[in-house]
Amino acid sequence: MITHARLDELPASRTREYVRGLLVEHNALPRRDELSARFGEWSDQALERITSQNHRDIIRRYIRWHHQRRMNQMDEVTQGTFLRAKQSVTVAIELLNWLTERDTELAEVTQAHLDRWQAEGPTTRGIASCFLDWATRTSLIDPSVKLQPHRRGTSPRLDATAQTELVATVSHTIDMNPRDRAAAILILVFGQQVTNIVRLTWDNVTVTEDLVSITFGTVEIALTSPLDEPWRELAATPTHHQTAAHPNSNWVFRGGSPGQHIQASTLTQRLSTDFSTRAARLGTLHELTKLAPVAIIAEALGYSPATIDRHAIDSSANYAQYIASAAATRKAPR
Template sequence: MSRPRKAEDPTRWPVPCNRCGQHHQTVARWPDGGVCGYCYQQAKRTRGICACGHEGVLPGIIDEQPACRSCSGVRLNVDCVGCGAEDELYSGGRCWTCVLGDVIDNLLTDPSTGSMATELIPLAAALKTMKLANSGLTWIRQKHVTTFLRNLASAPRITHETFDELPDSPTREYVHGLLIEHGVLPRRDELKIRYGSWATQALERINDPQNRDIIRRYIRWHHQRRMNHMDEITRGTFLRAKQEVTVAIDLLNWLTSHGIKLPELQQTHLDVWQAEGPTTRRTAERFLKWAIKTKAAPSGLAIVPHRRGTSPRLAKPGQDQALQQVIHDNELETRDRAAAILILVFGQQAENIARLTWDDVTITEELVTIQLGTIQIALPDPLDKPWRELAANPRHDLTASHPNTRWVFRGASPGRHIHPGYLTTRLSKLFSTRAARLGTLHELTKLAPVAIIAETLGYSPTTIERHAIDSASAYAQYIAAARASRQGTPCV
């Protein structure tokens, strides 16, 4: 990343830079004129193919096009003494990649044996070949990262269990993810493991030993048993399971504080407890049903259920305004625009968007289609443009985190998609994703039968049926409005 430019100073530097025209200190004089420090750095990092066919660093300019040193006459040392490649040099005449390689070899070599563990060789190779070597070096030279990698190099074994026993930290999770992504460790369902760890700690919050045993059984035979039958734990399942157990613990601790055992629970107790707390206490309904079924609680008890349909919806004018901004505001990041379109036009949940892979997307010269449910949905112009841009420049191969990822929306963690919560946070500057999604579903249910919309968008018919009320403009008006705005004509 280039350094932020300071304000120019014409008084101190009266002669402007020949390239940018701003008044900064001149650090080099090349055939095309004096060059300031900012343009000098940019020249060292400009890569491509010169008109003469030379591929590498192109620091010169000929006819407003980047040119190599030979053609432009620019004198600049970008020849690495380590690997011989043309590149920006970091220290000792060596490029960032060579320096990064030496640092990695040093950190991942076990000092007691003088060699690197076989399991760590793929990790070392991945880190050495990352395109953003300067970013890798910045990360790896942080004290906590350096310490972690040194300890890893000396570990007797490298397994999932080895990492599980270490203190929880972002560095542990990131390095663990790298080892999985590069085949050192087998893949496993991390959310299932995280839930088991969380549940163990949650049990410590229970005051009464008898209640602790009840919650332990509830976790094991209700939540974890269900998770064991799932191919992959979704974020929604993970969060709901945590919330249900948390609320159940809150209920049992409240009973303990009032000298009430669960088998003695009465409806009046439940009503008081629910009335005293937040609406999330309604989720205790699932625990209560399980407790009654397993005879841990008396029958006939009930929690006031959650009233559906009370969440705010983004009205049609707000949807149109947000969509126009997403289509025409080129300052927004491409992936944010691509995700926003799926929410505003197709009412998709952030979790489903985050899990999209390029196998779900088909891009041809004529058409872009995305599979949301069981049917491929076409994105007409101008809705297809962010997706074409994203496909042309996915930027997943710049670090060691996503060397061969198929995720459309890659995440910060190696090999994982973007966190849905992070995606909604990014889009919150434009609109509330939940309100926008509900508003869109509200509008779409007026355009086609419930079963067709459910199948097309990947929702259950029951969910779509709840939105099938009132009348509204057709989906085609989204496209008409977008095109009319681009052409400067009113939408009829």
């Protein structure tokens, strides 16, 4: 009998995973969260890199009760969650092996240890803060010891002129396929993240004679002409890409793996020949925060107010200025 466990015994390869996907799509195997399963396999191998048995037990608990528990609570483990979990565990292992080389247990770690370890290595060592926060909550270390947080560099963003030119190009080009155009519009005009776009299904899309709307969570975004054109084209041929790998697929952005949506990294790479998705998204949010209050933008685009507030500060937009301007308009003589 074919089971996921029996397939897992075969050498890891793209062929193995493609066959697994086909079996799932045709109901010969039950569906499972593949990224969660992959993280489990990866973490078993990662534990072998730990040079101390006591530290290995600690990392095993960290994996199980922090990362795997979080994944088990998700409807679908995203690529970002998967990669961040791997990075967090990898850096934690590096820290514990460093302590072992100095005959130090995690419970004995001091601020001097952490300062030295962080100073000797790359800035990504700051990512170990996630592990140390967990260790503090589980009473494994002195709560007073802290790492300097990992700070990412300032990402470039497209300016308003470049954004406008790209929107005009994407709206009318015939050199991009409809799916790439549809995704590009959601990034360039509405600042949506690629990780959310790739998970759209046709249940999230409404097409009427007058309007096309896309729903992200509870937020509905309306697309007027010409922004709606690629979506209308896709809706007119909903089974265009249905194959043995996607016999009943409801994904808007179908991937190469059976039954799966396209990976965010793959879509990002496809669009990279025309623009940087991150720079475009940041440019869009930067400009939008000049036009409306943070709360309104956050609600309209499905972002948290804190996220939009950071962009508002960066673009020198200020809600108080907006309120003052509105008040002055109301008081102006008619």
